[in-house]
Amino acid sequence: MIFNKGSGISGTRPAVGLFAATALMLSGSLWAETVATVNGAEISSDVFDMYLESRTQKPAAAATPDERATILDEIKDIYLLSTQPRAKELGEDPRTRAQIELQNRGILAQAVAGDFLARNAASDEEIKGAYEEQIALAPPLEFKARHILVETQSQAQELVKELEGGADFADLAKEKSTGPSGPNGGDLGWFGPSQMVAPFSQAVGSLEDGAFTKTPVQTQFGWHVILREDSRESNPPTLESVRDVVKQRIEQEKLQKYLQELRATLDK
Numbered sequence: 001m002i003f004n005k006g007s008g009i010s011g012t013r014p015a016v017g018l019f020a021a022t023a024l025m026l027s028g029s030l031w032a033e034t035v036a037t038v039n040g041a042e043i044s045s046d047v048f049d050m051y052l053e054s055r056t057q058k059p060a061a062a063a064t065p066d067e068r069a070t071i072l073d074e075i076k077d078i079y080l081l082s083t084q085p086r087a088k089e090l091g092e093d094p095r096t097r098a099q100i101e102l103q104n105r106g107i108l109a110q111a112v113a114g115d116f117l118a119r120n121a122a123s124d125e126e127i128k129g130a131y132e133e134q135i136a137l138a139p140p141l142e143f144k145a146r147h148i149l150v151e152t153q154s155q156a157q158e159l160v161k162e163l164e165g166g167a168d169f170a171d172l173a174k175e176k177s178t179g180p181s182g183p184n185g186g187d188l189g190w191f192g193p194s195q196m197v198a199p200f201s202q203a204v205g206s207l208e209d210g211a212f213t214k215t216p217v218q219t220q221f222g223w224h225v226i227l228r229e230d231s232r233e234s235n236p237p238t239l240e241s242v243r244d245v246v247k248q249r250i251e252q253e254k255l256q257k258y259l260q261e262l263r264a265t266l267d268k
Contacts (some may be wrong), residue, residue, distance in 0.1 A: 005155050036072065038079035051075050110267050116258060122250040131239050141193070143204050144230040146186035148172055149179035156216030156223035163212055169227045178222065186227070192234060197221075204228050 011025040032043040049060035052071045056063055061072070081087065090096055146169055150156050159172060172186030177186050195199040203217045217224040239246075 031152055032215050034075060036079075038076055039083035041079050041083050043075055043079060048072065056253050078237070081173060095192050114254060117251050117256060118256050118259075120251065122247045122254075127246050128239065130250055131242065133245075136237050140234045141205075141231050142190050142234040143193075143228055144190050144232075145188050145204055145230060146170065146227045147174060147179065147181070147188060147200075148177040148186050148225045150176060151178065151222050151227075153216055153218070154223050159218065159225045160212075163225070164214075169212065182223060188231075200224060200226070 005080045033045045035042045035045050048071070051074075052063055052068065053058050055071055055074070056067055087111050091100075148156075148159055148169070150159065155176075159176060162172060163169060170187070173184075173186030174184055176182075179186070181187055193205060195201075196204070197219050199217055202214050203224075203226055207213065207226070209228055209230050212227040213225055217226060
């Protein structure tokens with residue numbers, strides 16, 4: 001799940017974006033203390049701190065006095081507008097009610113998902129196992145390749161015919177390629193699959209060392225004829241360097257499994 005974050009404090013108060021938090025702020029709860037009262041509506045310290053953190057993107061305790069004063073003025077404006085007599089009428093509008101309902105549900109869903117992930121955090125054993133499994137399933141390779149880039153499929157097919165007739169790949173690249181590597185004989189040096197667009201990487205991966213593509217490969221850049229000159233195993237990333245990524249993936253998979261289980265109950 002992805003949840004947008006607010007912007008930092010600017011020189012002027014936002015006129016519209018502030019109201020996204022109104023439904024949560026006015027929903028009511030047991031608060032520690034009141035920081036201000038606007039038209040009889042109390043602004044709690046919990047609501048103030050939450051709004052401050054969303055605006056400054058840092059803990060409430062780290063906010064400067066000037067930041068706190070600015071945020072307090074902003075939140076007072078929210079309460080001031082939302083406590084006007086017209087606000088009650090507008091709150092009965094079907095679209096407004098739907099927006100408030102969706103926002104409340106989204107906040108609750110985020111809280112439940114966060115609670116689930118906190119109670120089902122990936123263990124060190126799970127992280128290590130997933131890392132080793134990935135390395136074993138897909139030993140990382142690097143490739144050394146050349147390519148000739150042209151505008152049309154027919155041009156690429158003509159190049160294939162010339163190569164099959166014994167033409168030198170590097171010479172053809174210098175003569176015909178429209179890509180920036182053309183003057184260097186189409187040399188791309190060593191690269192990993194993730195460094196190239198998917199069709200290109202897939203084509204290189206399917207070749208044997210020393211072979212070129214007999215069927216031109218299309219990407220958003222044009223049509224390619226590719227020569228895979230060599231390949232080698234690359235050093236996999238260390239566990240510590242990818243720990244956070246692996247951990248997040250495991251936990252998201254757990255959350256998706258939990259959601260699937262919940263969806264299954266809807267069909268019963």
